[in-house]
Structures are given as structure tokens and as C-alpha cells.
Amino acid sequence: MPPKSAPKHIAVAGNIGSGKTTLTTMLAKHYKWMPHFEDVEHNPYLVDFYEDMQRWSFNLQIYFLNNRLANLIDIKGSGKSVIQDRTIYEDAHIFAPNLYEMGLMTKRDFENYASFFGTLKRMVTPPDLLIYLRASIPKLVDQIQKRGREYEENIRLDYLKRLNEFYNKWIDSYKDGPLLIIDVDNSNFAEKEEDFAEVVRRIDAQLHGLF
Secondary structure, three states, X not given: OOOOOOOOEEEEEEOOOOOHHHHHHHHHHHHOOXXXXXXXXXXXXXXXXXXXXXXXXXXXXXXXXXXXXHHHXXXXXXXXXXXXXXXXXXXXXXXXXXXXXXXXXXXXXXXXXXHHHHHHHOOOXXXXXXXXEEOOXXXXXXXXXXXXXXXXXXXXXXXXXXXXXXXXXXXXXXXXXXXEEEEHXXXXXXXXXXXXXXXXXXXXXXXXXXX
């Protein structure tokens, strides 16, 4: 007998270079879910941000927040099972506070952003399953270098380290719904069939308990 209802929203979270897009693509194909990807190629602020973070941090975060909300509206209205590359929560719990603490976003801009997110959060529903890709800094650097995006060449190591700290803090306190953590250092799901099969097995175990 098929399950009474299928999960509608699966989200993949993780630091820059953790493998979110790769896993989203693979899972969408495997489960026949509709993928929602983070559009980095057409982001009008990303290149400027990596060249001058302080100047463009607020603009970039507002752009991401708007895109993420639009994605959630599309997901809710699609009537299909969807897997999303990155979540609206990461902007508010990781990227924006990190920029603020690094002195790359002013107090006024951060408070404005946090207030705006608080309003939006009341309008959205958490994912049915959050998949978090946990990776060490060496692993992140290796994967960033492999994909060779020119605008990512200027990413500072201390920036990645701080993001990892914020991610771990967020995940440790995540209570919005079911959570699956995948250790990317020990799971080469992109190249090893057995590692991807293990990821699928763990997702199946989570999904069967959702409804």
C-alpha cells in the first residue's frame, strides 16, 4: 500500500562547497522530486560581494531572502514533492549574523534584516525534512577548488570557518522539524554508488516516519 501522503518539501542545507547542488540533483532524479536550485549564475551581487563584502553584504542578503521566499511560494503552490537547494533559515541564522559579527554589515542593516526575516518566518512552513551536509574546512576548500568558480577564488578561510561555526550552532538547536545530518568527509555520494545508496537508505528511514 502506498503512503497516505507524500512529503512535499525536502531541503538541503550546508556550507559553501559542501555539495548541496550535487546532492539535490541526485535526489531529485532518484525520487523524481522537482528540484529548486540556488541561482548563483544570475545573482547580480555575488561577484561584487566577494570583492567588497562590507559594501555589498546587506544588498546580497536581501536578494537571497527575496529569492528564497519566492521559492517557498512556488513550492507551496506546485502541489508536487520538491527538493530545495539551501533554505531561507540559513541566510538569517548563518550568513547575516556572520557578516555582522565580522564587521561586514552595520548594526542598523543587520537589525533591519533580522526584523524583516522575523516577519517572513511567520509566513512560511518549515521543510518536511532538512538534510544538513556537514563538512570540514579542508573538504570545503577542496570541493570549491574542484568546481572552479572564479568569483569563489577570493573566499577567505576565516570566512568559511566562521560559517561552519554558525552552521553547527544552528543545527544543534534546530527544532523546526525532522533533521538528517550527512558527514560529507566520510560520504563521497557524488562518486561512489554505495555512499549515495546509504544516503538514500537514511532518507527513506526518515520519510517513512514523517506521516
